[in-house]
Amino acid sequence: MRLVHEPANELPNKGYRPLRWLQLCILGAVIGLVTGASVAMSSDPGNIAPYEYSLWRWQGETMPGALARLVGFDFRPSQEASDEEILQQYFSYTTELRNEVNREEPDLQRLAEIRSGRASYELQVEHIIRNHVTEAIETAGVQERLPFFNDVALTWPPVEFRLTRPPHVLVISPRDQIMRMSVHLLRHDLTVSQITEIEQQYEQRGDVVAHVVSIGGMAAYPAMVRSDRNYWSIVETAAHEWVHHYLAFYPLGQKWDTRHAITLNETVATIAGRAIAEIVHEQYPMEFPAGSDGSWLTRPEAEINYHEEMMQLRMTVDELLGQGHVEEAERVMEATRLYLLEHGVRIRKIDQAYFAFRGAYAASPSATDPIGPKVERVWELSGDVETFLVRMRDITSVAELDALLRRLEAIQEA
Secondary structure, X not given: OOOOOOOOOOOXXXXXXXXXXXXHHHHHHHHHHHHHHHHHHOOOOOOOHHHEOOHHHHHHHHHHHHHHHHOOOOOOOOOOXXXXXXXXXXXXXXXXXXXXXXXXXXXXHHHHHHHHHHHOOHHHHHHHHHHHHHHHHHHHOOOEEEOOEEEEEEOOOOOOEEEEOXXXXXXXXXXXXXXXXXXXXXXXXXXXXXXXXXXXXXXOOOOEEEEEEOOOEEOOOOEEEEOOOOHHHHHHHHHHHHHHHHHOOOOOOOOOOOHHHHHHXXXXXXXXXXXXXXXXXXXXXXXXXXXXXXXXXXOOOOOOOHHHHHHHHHHHHHHHHHOOOHHHHHHHHHHHHHHHHHOOOOOOOOOHHHHHHHOOOOOOOOOOOOHHHHHHHHHHHHOOHHHHHHHHOOOOOHHHHHHHHHHHHHHHHO
């Protein structure tokens, strides 16, 4: 049964807007293009053209299938096994793939066999997870009602993602503060030496740092979801990227031109995506045989509290940079990286750009932005996904967030 949560009276749902509905199909088709354009406008390609990722090619290859499903032609891939058996087989291959890749001398023939077997299940897995996330969104009540047919509700935009290898993201930050100066999309198949070369191109200026980051997903349309992850991570990433698609039709999702707007978008998507994934857990509980959920079996367990270490490091770095002690902050970051490595946590590089990227996710341990706790508080006072998204989708600044919180706290105390 679909649960429908009525938003609080003081913050009404704006409801149906005729012009917006006339534009829905067009907007759904260009979400990814807008995302790509936003990234491109903030970029300074420099000498990295040979390494750049073509978002236009991604859209050209994936949009036809997405549009077909958009108008109702959603053909379920043929399958002889149950959904659970397909998921178990696919993620068993993923675990085997991750372990083989991380061997000192991977068996190339075995890698090819694993990838081939895994690829044979990919379309079916996408279909299963897409349906599970869609049903979770329906359960959460985040649906639009058709004009003139109020009894008909649908999930908009439709859940669309592909299991793939998302591009790397190159983040540029000043050395003397933690801030995204620009971002660049790079090919996913870069070697460590190529990544190092790209970073050094920028850092030779002396006043900036550059960091190439691997990402789990990207809200093009269809969204990109990194395939070499465990089952629940993929479910949560698919839900996270859908929230970005949803927000694209509202003021928050249309505003990415300030640090606070980026942090608001990412934090809302993190919280709502996590909640939608939890509904999937409840509706479709999955049990994987030991060592077959897509996790890396040979990863050593960390001997320290990673979250506490990163939070403390971020606060220390903020303080040192605020005092103008740039070189000391950099020494502390490198010393912490080596300390983490000794205790089972491998991070290739920690610098100002690393925190500039991770800090946008204000619900993460690398963030100290007060936006995170404030948005978390809105979530606590909302109680469900629909109410939370309705309240947050028009918030585009810290001032508006503060005003919303004051209203909600006053209602809570009344």
